[in-house]
Amino acid sequence: MVTREETYSKAFEIKKKALKEKERRYNMMLDSAYAENPRIKELENEQASVGAELVLASLSDNERAAALREHLKAITAEKKLLLEKAGVENIVYDCQMCRDTGYVSGKICDCVKKAAAGIMIAELSKEMPILSSRFDNFDLKYYKDTDTREGNPRRRMTAILKTCKEYVLHFDPHKSPNLLFMGSAGLGKTHLTLAVVAGVAEKGFVPVYGSAENLFLQLEKEKFSSENSGAYDMMTGCDLLVIDDLGAEMVTSFSKSALYNLINTRMLSGRPTIINTNLSMKEIETRYTPRISSRLIGNYDAYRFLGDDIRQQKAVERARTKE
Numbered sequence: 001m002v003t004r005e006e007t008y009s010k011a012f013e014i015k016k017k018a019l020k021e022k023e024r025r026y027n028m029m030l031d032s033a034y035a036e037n038p039r040i041k042e043l044e045n046e047q048a049s050v051g052a053e054l055v056l057a058s059l060s061d062n063e064r065a066a067a068l069r070e071h072l073k074a075i076t077a078e079k080k081l082l083l084e085k086a087g088v089e090n091i092v093y094d095c096q097m098c099r100d101t102g103y104v105s106g107k108i109c110d111c112v113k114k115a116a117a118g119i120m121i122a123e124l125s126k127e128m129p130i131l132s133s134r135f136d137n138f139d140l141k142y143y144k145d146t147d148t149r150e151g152n153p154r155r156r157m158t159a160i161l162k163t164c165k166e167y168v169l170h171f172d173p174h175k176s177p178n179l180l181f182m183g184s185a186g187l188g189k190t191h192l193t194l195a196v197v198a199g200v201a202e203k204g205f206v207p208v209y210g211s212a213e214n215l216f217l218q219l220e221k222e223k224f225s226s227e228n229s230g231a232y233d234m235m236t237g238c239d240l241l242v243i244d245d246l247g248a249e250m251v252t253s254f255s256k257s258a259l260y261n262l263i264n265t266r267m268l269s270g271r272p273t274i275i276n277t278n279l280s281m282k283e284i285e286t287r288y289t290p291r292i293s294s295r296l297i298g299n300y301d302a303y304r305f306l307g308d309d310i311r312q313q314k315a316v317e318r319a320r321t322k323e
Contacts, residue, residue: 029087051072184305211245
C-alpha cells in the first residue's frame with residue numbers, strides 16, 4: 001500500500017541524486033579549467049575577497065563601496081569569459097523555482113509533488129490498470145442515446161463523466177463529497193474511479209484504492225496477526241479511499257464491521273470515500289446492515305450507471321475483426 005511518506009521520500013531522493021550528479025560534473029569541468037588556466041582560480045579568490053570587503057564598506061563608506069562594486073563587476077565578467085572559453089557551463093536545473101533543492105521558501109516545491117505523483121501512479125499501476133483507465137479514453141459511444149424507463153444511458157453517462165472530471169478538478173481531502181457508484185457489471189464504474197484516482201494522485205494527494213475483498217483481507221490480516229502493517233491507518237487517514245466492487249467479496253461479520261468502521265471513521269473525519277457496487281441499496285441493506293445503508297443514503301452522492309455491458313460489446317467487436 002503506497003504511503004505519502006514513501007512517495008515523497010523517493011521523490012526527494014531522486015532529486016537529491018540528480019542534483020549531486022550535476023554538481024559533480026560541474027566541479028569536474030571547473031577543476032579541469034583551473035588546471036588549464038590558473039587565472040580563473042585567482043579571479044575566484046579575488047572575487048571572494050572583494051565581496052567580503054564590499055560588505056564592510058557598505059556599512060560606512062559609500063564611495064569605497066561603489067568602487068568595489070565596479071571592481072567586482074570587472075572580476076566577475078573576466079571570470080565568466082574565461083570559464084566560457086574553457087567550456088564550463090553553469091548547472092542547468094530541472095526546476096528553476098527551487099534550483100532542484102525541492103523547497104521554495106521553506107515549502108515543498110511543486111516539482112517534488114509532481115515527481116511524487118508519478119511515483120505513486122507507477123506503484124498503483126502494479127496493482128491495477130490505472131494508466132489505461134483515463135477520462136480521455138472513456139468512450140461514450142458504448143452507451144445508447146435512446147430513452148428508456150430508467151433514463152437515457154448516453155446522457156446519464158455524459159453527466160457522470162463530467163461529475164468525475166469536476167471531482168478531480170476541485171478535489172479537497174476535507175471537503176469533497178463521498179460518491180456511490182451503482183449499476184450492473186461492465187458499465188465503467190471501475191474505469192471512472194481509476195481515472196479519478198490517477199487525477200487525484202497527479203495533484204499530489206494520496207489515494208488508497210482496492211477491491212472490497214482485498215481491502216478487507218488486509219484489515220483482517222492486520223487485526224489477527226502480531227504485525228501492524230498500517231493498513232487501517234492508511235485506509236482511514238488517506239486523502240481519498242476507493243472501495244471497488246463492494247458486494248463481490250465474501251460477506252462475514254468481520255467484513256461488515258470493517259466496512260462500517262471505514263465508512264463511519266472517514267465520515268466523522270470529513271475525508272471523502274468513493275464506493276463502487278453492483279448492488280442496489282436494498283441489497284446493500286440486506287447483505288450488510290441498515291446502519292451501513294443509512295450512512296450511504298445520508299452521506300453519499302449516489303450515481304446509477306446505465307447501459308449495456310461494455311466488456312461484452314468490446315468482445316463482440318474483437319470477434320468481428322477476426323472474421
